[in-house]
Amino acid sequence: MSEEKIRLLNQLDRRSFLTLCAQISAALGMSSAMVPKIAEAIEKAARRPSVVWLHFQECTGDSEAFIRSTSPSTAELVLDILSIDYHETIMAAAGDQAEENLKKAITENRGKYIAICEGALPTATPPGPAGKKGDYLTIGGRTGLDIAKEVCGGAFAVICVGNCSSYGGVQAQRPNPTGAMGVGEALGISTVNIPGCPHNPVNSIATVVNYLLLGSLPALDKHGRPKFAYEKRIHDQCTRRAHFDAGQFVQEWGSEEAKKGYCLYKMGCKGPQTYHNCNIVRYNDHTGWPIGAGHGCVGCSEPAFWDRMSPFYGRLEGVEVPFGGVEATADKIGMTLVGAAGVGAAVHAAYTMGKKRSDDDKGGEDK
Amino acid sequence: MGDDFESVVVDDEYKLVRVRTPFVCLLHWVIVASVITLCVTGLYVGSPILMFGTGEPYDAFVMAKTRFVHFVTASVLLTALLLRLYHSFSPSTRRDIYEILPTPSNISGALHLMWFYLTGKGRHEHYRYLNPLGGISVFLMICLFALETTTGFALYSQQANHISWGWALWFPSLMGRIFGGMPGVRLLHHLGMYCLLSLVVVHVYMKVYVSIVFKEADIVSIISGHKLFRRDVIAQY
Numbered sequence: 001m002s003e004e005k006i007r008l009l010n011q012l013d014r015r016s017f018l019t020l021c022a023q024i025s026a027a028l029g030m031s032s033a034m035v036p037k038i039a040e041a042i043e044k045a046a047r048r049p050s051v052v053w054l055h056f057q058e059c060t061g062d063s064e065a066f067i068r069s070t071s072p073s074t075a076e077l078v079l080d081i082l083s084i085d086y087h088e089t090i091m092a093a094a095g096d097q098a099e100e101n102l103k104k105a106i107t108e109n110r111g112k113y114i115a116i117c118e119g120a121l122p123t124a125t126p127p128g129p130a131g132k133k134g135d136y137l138t139i140g141g142r143t144g145l146d147i148a149k150e151v152c153g154g155a156f157a158v159i160c161v162g163n164c165s166s167y168g169g170v171q172a173q174r175p176n177p178t179g180a181m182g183v184g185e186a187l188g189i190s191t192v193n194i195p196g197c198p199h200n201p202v203n204s205i206a207t208v209v210n211y212l213l214l215g216s217l218p219a220l221d222k223h224g225r226p227k228f229a230y231e232k233r234i235h236d237q238c239t240r241r242a243h244f245d246a247g248q249f250v251q252e253w254g255s256e257e258a259k260k261g262y263c264l265y266k267m268g269c270k271g272p273q274t275y276h277n278c279n280i281v282r283y284n285d286h287t288g289w290p291i292g293a294g295h296g297c298v299g300c301s302e303p304a305f306w307d308r309m310s311p312f313y314g315r316l317e318g319v320e321v322p323f324g325g326v327e328a329t330a331d332k333i334g335m336t337l338v339g340a341a342g343v344g345a346a347v348h349a350a351y352t353m354g355k356k357r358s359d360d361d362k363g364g365e366d367k
Numbered sequence: 368m369g370d371d372f373e374s375v376v377v378d379d380e381y382k383l384v385r386v387r388t389p390f391v392c393l394l395h396w397v398i399v400a401s402v403i404t405l406c407v408t409g410l411y412v413g414s415p416i417l418m419f420g421t422g423e424p425y426d427a428f429v430m431a432k433t434r435f436v437h438f439v440t441a442s443v444l445l446t447a448l449l450l451r452l453y454h455s456f457s458p459s460t461r462r463d464i465y466e467i468l469p470t471p472s473n474i475s476g477a478l479h480l481m482w483f484y485l486t487g488k489g490r491h492e493h494y495r496y497l498n499p500l501g502g503i504s505v506f507l508m509i510c511l512f513a514l515e516t517t518t519g520f521a522l523y524s525q526q527a528n529h530i531s532w533g534w535a536l537w538f539p540s541l542m543g544r545i546f547g548g549m550p551g552v553r554l555l556h557h558l559g560m561y562c563l564l565s566l567v568v569v570h571v572y573m574k575v576y577v578s579i580v581f582k583e584a585d586i587v588s589i590i591s592g593h594k595l596f597r598r599d600v601i602a603q604y
Contacts, residue, residue, distance in 0.1 A: 236526055247429030249415055273549040308548040317554050334561025341565035345572035
């Protein structure tokens with residue numbers, strides 16, 4: 001047994017390592033027979049995959065989710081499974097030394113490292129004479145666009161974690177003052193998107209393991225999301241689905257229905273429009289997820305969810321009515337349309353009858 | 368336009384004229400019944416105001432049943448619409464597709480009729496079949512039906528996990544791209560229903576109006592297939 005392997009095995013708690021392998025196998029939809037092979041693949045990987053983790057416009061929520069993973073633990077993740085060469089939040093280095101690390105990682109492993117992006121890229125130009133494209137995000141004197149172009153250009157694969165790096169997230173919401181975009185859209189490259197707010201570390205690790213195991217990236221859907229995690233609709237796997245089918249709905253927060261765990265459809269749950277596995281793998285060490293905790297889904301794994309899934313507590317999108325900019329729902333617009341047609345018909349009928357009567361009174365010609 | 372239906376003399380003033388085949392009448396009422404069913408069930412699915420689920424889920428199942436009725440009715444409606452459309456194009460029946468399309472002559476005819484209906488001035492042309500204004504409303508209705516069926520089937524195929532082939536794979540994503548995600552599709556599905564309903568209001572009103580004012584038994588013709596025509600206007604055809 002090589003020295004390296006012995007060192008690895010000494011560091012690793014075997015039990016939690018195998019737990020991780022089993023979870024990854026489940027997330028990838030493989031049988032339990034694959035668990036030893038996954039363990040072998042991770043152990044045998046000649047060199048742990050070099051990972052460069054970039055931060056753009058975001059809240060670091062995805063790093064938070066990532067390092068709060070308990071199986072594997074943060075230490076196992078950072079030291080044993082991945083070789084995280086650059087990560088602004090958790091790296092020990094700072095300043096020039098940190099930038100040196102980044103340069104080293106991307107030149108030494110050119111074409112082999114994995115770039116994980118967190119956060120959207122601003123592409124707008126700030127006003128003023130000094131403003132240049134992408135200036136809204138500047139790290140070490142360079143724009144985020146610049147850094148992303150250099151790092152993602154030389155990567156084997158670009159994995160976008162969280163909705164911001166995948167599709168722009170909250171800063172890309174209308175009116176989007178900084179011109180924020182997902183990394184793939186901003187750079188015009190294809191990326192593996194692991195959206196969510198935050199993303200679930202099980203999915204990002206499973207994507208990396210898929211690469212270790214098969215040497216390729218997982219199959220993606222039309223939004224660039226791995227199919228193993230984003231192929232199924234939340235509504236179809238929901239633990240409250242029976243209440244939906246039964247017509248049992250929460251109508252008010254804190255009500256008896258809410259306590260009974262009825263369906264949150266009427267409270268604006270976007271489960272019927274959202275594709276994610278969060279109800280299966282769950283968050284926080286597989287203990288909970290939004291609908292399980294009594295809050296409707298807001299569709300955080302879907303593109304532009306801040307615009308298209310809002311209002312989060314209503315069923316249909318709020319639509320701006322051109323007159324006076326009043327927010328109205330589809331129902332209001334529709335009722336107005338039908339009402340207007342009805343009123344028009346009534347007015348016309350009254351007018352015609354009145355006219356007919358006066359014509360008759362006058363003894364006018366028969367119409 | 369060939370006089371391919373028999374005309375029956377009623378009296379000196381009126382003539383009974385065949386305007387529709389029983390099949391077309393039947394299709395009309397199938398469409399009416401399915402639209403009503405779809406609106407009622409669709410409104411419940413969109414916003415379940417009435418709550419029936421007092422018992423446990425296993426003996427309630429209201430939403431599931433409502434949605435089942437909605438989906439089955441949708442396919443009935445689609446079938447009826449396709450049959451009706453075929454009927455419009457079919458060489459073996461009276462081709463009424465030219466009365467529906469917004470051609471320049473239809474548009475000018477419709478504007479004349481609209482002017483008459485709005486102001487009571489001008490001449491009211493009589494038409495044996497669809498008048499141009501009615502034709503254009505039917506055209507609008509067809510567009511709305513197309514919108515409703517496409518958005519509806521896009522929403523349906525989202526949960527059609529049992530269909531692992533064909534349209535269910537690409538159709539929702541196509542619609543999602545066109546309308547800005549499934550929430551947009553859902554919104555248009557709702558708005559389309561209201562537009563359709565306001566056309567229904569206008570349609571029913573116009574039929575009642577024309578039947579009362581011109582005494583041509585217009586509204587009965589959708590049941591009997593026959594319409595009364597005054598002899599002095601029928602000379603035009």
